[in-house]
Amino acid sequence: MPAEFDTxxxxxxxxxxxxxxxxxxxxxxxxxxxxxxxxxxxxxxxTTVGDYHELEKERGNSIFSKLMHTKWRGFKINILDTPGYDxxxxxxxxxxRVADTGVMLLNATAGVEVGTEITWEYTERFxxxxxxxxxxxxxxxxxxxxxxxxxxxxxxxxxxxxQYPVQQGAGFHEIIDVLRMTLYKFxxxxxxxxxxxxxxxxxxxxxxLHRELVEAIASNDETLMEHYFDKGELDEDELxxxxxxxxxxxxxxxxxxxxxxRNMGSGRLMGFIDAVCPSANxxxxxxxxxxDALPCRADGPPCLFVYKTVSESHVGDLSYFKVFSGTVRxxxxxxxxxxxxxxxxxxxxxxEGNKRIPVNELAAGDIGATLKLRNTHVNNTLHARGRxxxxxxxxxPPSNLTVAIEPLxxxxxxxxxxxxxxxxxxxxxxxxxxxSELRQTLLHCQGDMHLxxxxxxxxxxxxxxxxxTRPRIPYRETIRRPAEASxxxxxxxxxxxxxxxxxxxxxxxFDGLAEPTGLTVRGRETIDLPWGGKLVYYNCIVGGxxxxxxxxxxxxxxxxxxxxxxxxxxxxxxxxxxxxxxxxHAVDSNDLSFKLAGLMAFxxxxxxxxxxxxxxLYRVEITTxxxxxxxxxxxxxxxxxxxxxxxxxxxxxxxxACVPLAELHDFxxxxxxxxxxxAKFRMQFDSYAPLASEHQKKLAESYAxxxxxxxx
Ligand SMILES: Nc1nc2c(ncn2[C@@H]2O[C@H](COP(=O)(O)OP(=O)(O)O)[C@@H](O)[C@H]2O)c(=O)[nH]1
Ligand SMILES: [Mg+2]
Numbered sequence: 182m183p184a185e186f187d188t189x190x191x192x193x194x195x196x197x198x199x200x201x202x203x204x205x206x207x208x209x210x211x212x213x214x215x216x217x218x219x220x221x222x223x224x225x226x227x228t229t230v231g232d233y234h235e236l237e238k239e240r241g242n243s244i245f246s247k248l249m250h251t252k253w254r255g256f257k258i259n260i261l262d263t264p265g266y267d268x269x270x271x272x273x274x275x276x277x278r279v280a281d282t283g284v285m286l287l288n289a290t291a292g293v294e295v296g297t298e299i300t301w302e303y304t305e306r307f308x309x310x311x312x313x314x315x316x317x318x319x320x321x322x323x324x325x326x327x328x329x330x331x332x333x334x335x336x337x338x339x340x341x342x343x344q345y346p347v348q349q350g351a352g353f354h355e356i357i358d359v360l361r362m363t364l365y366k367f368x369x370x371x372x373x374x375x376x377x378x379x380x381x382x383x384x385x386x387x388x389x390l391h392r393e394l395v396e397a398i399a400s401n402d403e404t405l406m407e408h409y410f411d412k413g414e415l416d417e418d419e420l421x422x423x424x425x426x427x428x429x430x431x432x433x434x435x436x437x438x439x440x441x442x443r444n445m446g447s448g449r450l451m452g453f454i455d456a457v458c459p460s461a462n463x464x465x466x467x468x469x470x471x472x473d474a475l476p477c478r479a480d481g482p483p484c485l486f487v488y489k490t491v492s493e494s495h496v497g498d499l500s501y502f503k504v505f506s507g508t509v510r511x512x513x514x515x516x517x518x519x520x521x522x523x524x525x526x527x528x529x530x531x532x533e534g535n536k537r538i539p540v541n542e543l544a545a546g547d548i549g550a551t552l553k554l555r556n557t558h559v560n561n562t563l564h565a566r567g568r569x570x571x572x573x574x575x576x577x578p579p580s581n582l583t584v585a586i587e588p589l590x591x592x593x594x595x596x597x598x599x600x601x602x603x604x605x606x607x608x609x610x611x612x613x614x615x616x617s618e619l620r621q622t623l624l625h626c627q628g629d630m631h632l633x634x635x636x637x638x639x640x641x642x643x644x645x646x647x648x649x650t651r652p653r654i655p656y657r658e659t660i661r662r663p664a665e666a667s668x669x670x671x672x673x674x675x676x677x678x679x680x681x682x683x684x685x686x687x688x689x690x691f692d693g694l695a696e697p698t699g700l701t702v703r704g705r706e707t708i709d710l711p712w713g714g715k716l717v718y719y720n721c722i723v724g725g726x727x728x729x730x731x732x733x734x735x736x737x738x739x740x741x742x743x744x745x746x747x748x749x750x751x752x753x754x755x756x757x758x759x760x761x762x763x764x765x766h767a768v769d770s771n772d773l774s775f776k777l778a779g780l781m782a783f784x785x786x787x788x789x790x791x792x793x794x795x796x797x798l799y800r801v802e803i804t805t806x807x808x809x810x811x812x813x814x815x816x817x818x819x820x821x822x823x824x825x826x827x828x829x830x831x832x833x834x835x836x837x838a839c840v841p842l843a844e845l846h847d848f849x850x851x852x853x854x855x856x857x858x859x860a861k862f863r864m865q866f867d868s869y870a871p872l873a874s875e876h877q878k879k880l881a882e883s884y885a886x887x888x889x890x891x892x893x
Contacts, residue, residue, distance in 0.1 A: 186257040188462045188479050188546040192454050193259045193503070195280035197273065197304070199296030200265030200858070202286035203316040205231040205243050206441035208262045214372070214448050215251040217533070221444060230534035231262040236637050244634055246272035246489065248501055248532040248548060253451040259548045265296045267861045268628035271577050271610030273300055275488045275559070278575045279503040279548055282428070282458040283309045284450070286316045286439075289323035289349070292331040295804055295861050298833060301336060310428035310459060312435050313340060314450060319440040321350040329436065335831035336434060341397045341424075342390050343453075344438040344446075347383065356438045356446060357383055359390040360420060371444030398423035401432045425457050429464060461546030467505050470571040475506050479544040483507030483515060484564040486572045487557055490607055493535075494642070498606075500557060501532070503548045505572060507565065510542050515563035518571040522556040524563055559609050577609045580625035581864055582632060582849045585653070587622065589646040598622075600643035604635060611635055618712065618752065619653040628849040654843045655797060656880070657714065657869050658746035658753045660790035663688040668782035669764070670774050681774030683727070683735055683782045684762035687790055690717050690755045697721065697759050704732075708740075713869070714754025716743060721761040727775070728765060734772040735760055738779030747787050748794055748877075749884040754869075758783065794877045795869035797842040802835060803852070805860035810834045812855055820844035839867055 196204035209229045213221040222228035227238040231247045243264040250259045261276040263269075277283065283304050287297060304311050313336075315328050325346055332340055347355035347364070356365045357379060364383070365374035379387045398420055399409040405423045409415055415423070427433035437453070439446040462477040469475055475484065489501040509515075511529045516522070530537040530550045543549045557563065560574035588597045601613045601624070612625040626632050632649070639645050669682040686697065696702060697719065704720035718736055720729070727735075743753035763778070801822070805813045813836060814824060822840035829835075840848075845864065852860050872880070
């Protein structure tokens with residue numbers, strides 16, 4: 182039995198928008214309207230197909246992206262419902278990797294929100310064809326004009342109005358469609374509307390918007406422009422064709438009207454998706470990592486890309502994928518391009534939220550799932566044997582919040598590590614780091630909500646109790662002026678003794694530092710330290726005071742101390758060491774003696790060299806609604822942050838600041854509560870900077886430990 186839907190009859194849409202804009206409700210309407218559900222569920226009653234996860238029911242909003250599909254007039258529409266919070270940006274990015282059109286919901290009671298702005302930036306980056314849908318027009322606080330105006334301010338003249346409401350709020354039941362020049366009149370229960378002529382009172386506005394739409398479409402296409410000049414009008418087919426091409430080129434974003442709550446407008450939207458939105462084979466072909474184009478054709482070599490995996494209890498790992506070429510059949514064997522492993526696709530499914538519907542085939546362009554791929558993860562490409570196709574991976578965002586994690590019960594470290602491993606496989610935006618420097622296991626995540634989800638999974642799916650703590654800060658130590666020291670290590674205990682003496686000079690190192698004065702340089706080595714910065718090591722020994730064979734041992738001692746600096750035990754960086762003198766003993770000198778002498782001499786000199794603790798600074802980029810700018814700036818400054826720039830983006834402000842990592846541990850939750858979720862941020866390591874002396878003093882005081890024993 183061939184695939185039920187061929188490539189040109191499959192449309193892949195991602196529902197996008199700020200949390201609460203109505204994405205999950207709209208997906209429910211789309212399934213209900215198509216007759217796939219006998220009863221329309223509701224987010225508030227926790228009965229939607231989309232928000233099926235236990236945790237989503239608990240919280241009443243989407244956390245994971247979901248795959249559903251609906252059938253509308255001979256087309257299959259794969260719906261990727263995404264979560265709106267920035268903490269779950271990874272889910273949005275993976276959905277966008279496989280969607281061919283984005284449907285961006287605007288909440289008519291709130292206008293353009295920060296989640297709208299952030300997702301819109303992703304669609305710009307990927308050039309995803311985009312539809313806007315103004316939702317909640319039945320709400321008494323809805324304001325269509327303001328919402329459209331804000332969208333224009335943000336997204337520019339590419340926005341093209343296809344629909345507007347006749348009334349809003351409780352009276353919302355008529356939508357005027359200026360592409361079709363029709364009025365859709367809904368019954369109170371929504372569903373299929375009556376199609377009526379545009380009433381006299383709306384004629385002028387509808388005509389004007391129609392002309393604007395036609396001109397926008399024509400101005401993006403020379404042939405259409407000519408037709409338009411000749412005939413003074415374009416017919417519906419020409420408009421659809423023009424719109425499709427302009428959407429693919431990312432030049433027009435059509436705008437629709439909805440009430441997902443009252444089930445009004447989704448049918449027309451689905452009709453538009455069928456007729457106008459591009460199917461995968463109308464989009465530019467995928468580029469492989471080796472630079473070849475992979476045409477989206479059902480008769481091409483089978484090739485699929487895994488964009489998401491979920492481990493389901495009792496079932497195993499479910500891999501979600503898009504077929505980018507060929508036809509994938511149940512039972513087929515494909516090669517994983519990243520590790521060469523042959524995987525058998527034993528079963529194929531279409532998905533309906535958490536329901537799996539077995540199918541025999543999925544053609545190029547379609548999205549589905551399979552079970553039990555042993556060695557395949559998110560971002561892997563599977564292709565036919567004898568081919569070599571590797572598609573571009575999803576670039577997941579860097580983390581925004583880091584915590585240290587440990588099991589509450591001793592002895593459960595191994596189980597925790599396994600649980601974390603599995604969490605990571607499911608969610609590539611969760612990064613686990615076992616830091617030997619900080620002696621902690623770190624969890625890097627997107628924000629406090631993301632962390633809460635991780636905790637929930639660890640506790641409820643892996644049945645482990647854990648404690649989260651503040652991660653230690655990876656400080657660095659360096660010096661501000663040159664200093665010299667000599668150290669003699671001598672031990673005489675019965676048999677063989679130990680003897681080594683080292684004199685050295687240390688200086689702050691920077692590129693372009695002049696050669697040392699008063700010393701003869703006989704050898705030099707530059708070591709790029711694994712923790713950043715450099716150790717520059719000079720041999721300036723005169724007259725054979727120490728054998729050259731002991732120089733590596735001295736360096737080893739210095740490196741050991743640099744690994745655990747004298748002030749706080751942090752790594753030391755950017756130092757030049759010149760070993761210029763010493764003594765050795767014909768019998769008692771050995772590598773260990775010189776290592777210890779080097780370590781101790783370095784330590785002594787370091788203390789004399791005006792030592793300086795460096796702290797990591799992060800570049801923080803905050804997007805906030807204008808009215809919160811002052812409050813956000815105040816918060817940043819209270820964290821010793823320095824504001825470096827501000828940019829206006831529509832009615833948002835982007836604040837760019839440099840903030841010490843030590844002050845950022847609760848920034849994610851603080852910003853959320855300060856803005857009620859209306860502001861977002863990204864952070865990234867910037868540089869190391871000297872810590873002010875009062876902070877340095879405190880830190881160094883809290884670090885007191887016996888020296889030489891630890892070094893041994
Ligand atoms: N009045 C009204 N409420 C809506 C509409 N669509 C969704 N909602 C409500 O808005 C809230 C968020 O909806 P949901 O679909 O979960 O939004 P999502 O976060 O974008 O998936 C829920 O309480 C819905 O019942 C609508 O068209 N009108
Ligand atoms: Mg949702």
